[in-house]
Amino acid sequence: MLRPSPLATLVLAAVSFVACAGAPRQPDAPAPPRPRAGACPARPACDAPPPEALPRGFRHTRSRLVAAGWPRHRGRDLFARADGPQWAIAKFAYGPQDDDLEDEDVEAYLLRGCSGAWERLGTFRTSDDDHPHATTEGIPDTGGRIYIDLAAGRRLEIGRHRVHLAVAGDATSADLFIEVLPPGAQVAVTDVDGTLTSSEAAVVSELVGGAPPAAHPGAADAMRALAESGIYLFYVTARPEWLVGSTRVWLREQGFPPGILHTTIGVTGAFGGAAAKYKTIELGWLKARTGIVPSFGFGNMPSDVATYTAAGIAPSRCYYYKLGGDLRGGVPHDDYRGLVRALFSPQAACAP
Missing domain, CATH: 3.40.50.1000 (HAD superfamily/HAD-like)
Known part of the structure; x- marks a missing residue:
């Protein structure tokens, strides 16, 4: 029988503290180091400022209670092929108990190729226990998730891409990155x-x-x-x-x-x-x-x-x-x- 490691025990103990401490800081990226002679170009940092999001309130009263905790939203990075499935997947949750934000609107934007202008993908609704999404890219729907089929529209070409997702209720957000491989x-x-x-x-x-x-x-x-x-x-x-x-x-x-x-x-x-x-x-x-x-x-x-x-x-x-x-x-x-x-x-x- 495997015992929990010291890291497991400490991570669990730290959850409540982090709930009080707030979300992690987002510092500016450091200056890139000088490339070596003969080096390939660096992968883009994809750090352009996201579109401005203004909170417009939640659809449900219970969501305001859930959102009283600090946001723990997260996007799922993925590798993809130009001719294969291309998904943007994220989860929206708050507080030390990781309470799901269910049946709420999320605005989605795409920075195609990590350059140019942000494209608005639309408004998507987070899942709830009564309407789960099918497991996709190995990610089961445990509530509070969105799944966006990017291949259903203009497909992503070979390169690095960023998806920015903003909760309509309070403008908190998550990001994810997709590498379409050659x-x-x-x-x-x-x-x-x-x-x-x-x-x-x-x-x-x-x-x-x-x-x-x-x-x-x-x-x-x-x-x-x-x-x-x-x-x-x-x-x-x-x-x-x-x-x-x-x-x-x-x-x-x-x-x-x-x-x-x-x-x-x-x-x-x-x-x-x-x-x-x-x-x-x-x-x-x-x-x-x-x-x-x-x-x-x-x-x-x-x-x-x-x-x-x-x-x-x-x-x-x-x-x-x-x-x-x-x-x-x-x-x-x-x-x-x-x-x-x-x-x-x-x-x-x-x-x-």
Whole structure:
């Protein structure tokens, strides 16, 4: 029987504190580092100011009560193909109990190609228990969600796109990013906690009011080496879904390149064997949707070894930070700075 890890216990204890502390800050993005000679163009930051949203009140009295808590809205990033399904999926909830915002209007906007003017997609209604949406892209409808079929209109072309979603009732919002991959695209998958952050439980310090966790020296530079080689980044963490916003902020603050970020869809996250199962499902989804097996994998736990082995990633391209034991042929390391030269391939084909 698996015991809850220290991180699980601390995350649960921090939920009530975070409810009082408010939503995570949204700092300005740092200046991008100078690219290496021969590097592919950087993926767009997609940080244009969103359309102005003015609250017009909720449809239901109960929604005003739910919205008394701080917003924990979150969008679901996705990889897609130009000729495949293209969905925008998000959940709207408030407070420490993650209370769903049901049967309320959400205004949706699209920044196509991360440039130009925002396009208004329309007004969409959040789901409720009596009218659930079918499970889509592996996301079951637990209430308070919207599912927008982007392929039903003008399809997204190859490139990076951003969807901004604003609750009509109070103008709180969520964002998500979609990478439409070209043929032959390569993806690198990396865990976050302990792999990129300074420790496995570093996120808890920030949740209870401490400073954001540090990144391992050279970790952001190693991920940039891959991005500058035309490889797409897939950040897969077993953190709970409501931390997706603050995780995006942390990655941006620490200088990691833009990518697709996935968390669990639960409120408490996953640990141990459950984390391995979750990540295996995520990489299975990637292969089913795009046909891609990641070209690189980065982790720091035995669960990462199990996940990457099951996914079929070449062991010689699986890098494990300060991890001993049976790595199934993977590469142990204790300093990302020593990996940068090996990860950067200036002759690689650049992604559009």
